[in-house]
Amino acid sequence: MTLSSTSPASPASPVSAVSVSAPAPGSGGPAPDPGGAPSAGVALPRTAVDPKRWPDVAVLPRSSPARTAVARSLVSRALDRLPLRVRLDGPGGGRTLGAGGPLLHVIEPDSFFRRIGADGLIGFGESYLAGEWTADDLTGVLTVLAGNVSTLIPPSLQRLRGMWARRKPTAQRNTRHGARQNIQRHYDLSNDLFALFLDQTMSYSAAVFRGFPAAEHTLPAAQHRKIDLLLDAARVGAGTRLLEVGTGWGELALRAAARGAHVTTVTLSREQQQLARRRIAAAGLEDRVEVRLCDYREVTGSYDAVVSVEMIEAVGREFWPVYFSTLEQRLAPGGRIALQAITMPHDRMLATRSTFTWIHKYVFPGGDIPSAEAIEEVCAAGTGLRIVAADAFGAHYAETLRLWRERFEQAAPEVEALGFDAVFRRLWTFYLAYSEAGFRSGYLDVRQFVLAGASTGAGAER
Numbered sequence: 001m002t003l004s005s006t007s008p009a010s011p012a013s014p015v016s017a018v019s020v021s022a023p024a025p026g027s028g029g030p031a032p033d034p035g036g037a038p039s040a041g042v043a044l045p046r047t048a049v050d051p052k053r054w055p056d057v058a059v060l061p062r063s064s065p066a067r068t069a070v071a072r073s074l075v076s077r078a079l080d081r082l083p084l085r086v087r088l089d090g091p092g093g094g095r096t097l098g099a100g101g102p103l104l105h106v107i108e109p110d111s112f113f114r115r116i117g118a119d120g121l122i123g124f125g126e127s128y129l130a131g132e133w134t135a136d137d138l139t140g141v142l143t144v145l146a147g148n149v150s151t152l153i154p155p156s157l158q159r160l161r162g163m164w165a166r167r168k169p170t171a172q173r174n175t176r177h178g179a180r181q182n183i184q185r186h187y188d189l190s191n192d193l194f195a196l197f198l199d200q201t202m203s204y205s206a207a208v209f210r211g212f213p214a215a216e217h218t219l220p221a222a223q224h225r226k227i228d229l230l231l232d233a234a235r236v237g238a239g240t241r242l243l244e245v246g247t248g249w250g251e252l253a254l255r256a257a258a259r260g261a262h263v264t265t266v267t268l269s270r271e272q273q274q275l276a277r278r279r280i281a282a283a284g285l286e287d288r289v290e291v292r293l294c295d296y297r298e299v300t301g302s303y304d305a306v307v308s309v310e311m312i313e314a315v316g317r318e319f320w321p322v323y324f325s326t327l328e329q330r331l332a333p334g335g336r337i338a339l340q341a342i343t344m345p346h347d348r349m350l351a352t353r354s355t356f357t358w359i360h361k362y363v364f365p366g367g368d369i370p371s372a373e374a375i376e377e378v379c380a381a382g383t384g385l386r387i388v389a390a391d392a393f394g395a396h397y398a399e400t401l402r403l404w405r406e407r408f409e410q411a412a413p414e415v416e417a418l419g420f421d422a423v424f425r426r427l428w429t430f431y432l433a434y435s436e437a438g439f440r441s442g443y444l445d446v447r448q449f450v451l452a453g454a455s456t457g458a459g460a461e462r
Helices: 065-080 109-129 138-147 176-187 191-197 216-233 251-258 270-282 317-330 346-351 358-362 372-382 394-410 412-417 422-440 454-460
Strands: 085-088 095-097 103-106 241-245 262-267 289-293 303-309 331-343 385-392 445-453
Touching: 065 095, 065 109, 109 358, 109 422, 138 422, 176 270, 191 270, 191 394, 191 412, 216 251, 216 303, 216 331, 216 394, 216 445, 241 251, 251 262, 251 270, 251 289, 251 303, 262 270, 270 289, 303 317, 317 331, 317 372, 317 385, 331 372, 346 372, 358 422, 372 385, 372 445, 394 412, 394 422, 394 445, 412 422
Parallel strands: 085 103, 241 262, 241 303, 262 289, 303 331
Antiparallel strands: 085 095, 331 445, 385 445
């Protein structure tokens, strides 16, 4: 899973690896956490913020009084129009904004508006990490905001976006070296961490459910349903030479090998490679699956089918042509590609394509979400690949994320025991709710695409 967002601003300081990493060896375990494991509706004690791990959370950014005042005015007016209740604490009881709905409780308004004035939506996210605002229904609040993101800023100011929106740092470009670093900063956090909120299939992408609301016990079967749809679309069966770009923790490779396929799967995460190999060995399928630690651009050979699940979001916009060209080069004549991708509306993709976001800073460095139109355009411009089928199922991702978030929150003591402090737990609660809100609002979608070479023609249709 890789998600990006549309935050309009970035931090003044460079991205620190400590912002997304586990505690360093010898660091003495978790930071002080007198508040225990704060939920979405509980303010984080200021003493729980370790300034070495979270420098931009522990310390307020520089911002002129005028800029903060402008942010307070613009944001207050925007919030007052939304179907939210916004309680601003202050002397004399504070005040309440909004047209009614889920409650966004701003505990420290001065800090809240100062962060937004300095860093836009990155500041909004960091203010949550600092405990300066909270919400009993965090997903509900974020869903309202996601559904109104294009109208929160007045049109006159949106036209000036290029003057104030910060750009993605060059250090996050997905060159071969950069991609390896970007992937490792997220996926190498800890296999034990991911196991606490994913189901036993260790699948970190959208499931396909039979109905809503989805129950937790249905998640493994829903993940298998998703995988089977992809394998069927790529016509994977006995004897198929399958290339998987983006191993995850090996569930798709296991399921393909159980069909009799011979699988080569590649990842840039050592943690994923090690656990995937152990799972494959435990299933007795080592003779059918090879897990390589390498970049997709380094793969050689010819394959009857290629499958890639939510990997394109980690490729980077400038490398999309290389990605699709590589998939085409690896595909044998008559073969098919099954691609699962998170997508966003084309106009929003264009408007935010260079913007550095909270997700880039804290969760997925180097991420870029394409639109369906962008995928079609890149394939048509630089390859002989054509989209022959596409199915969207964004509502299923919202349910998948809800189940992950609930499992993560329930596992707070275990997450803490792994050495992840209160700010990290708050960050991941926010990330999962933020992502869920994107799908619930319709701002994000997820699709399974089937691609085939131009010579395949109508025979590629399902």
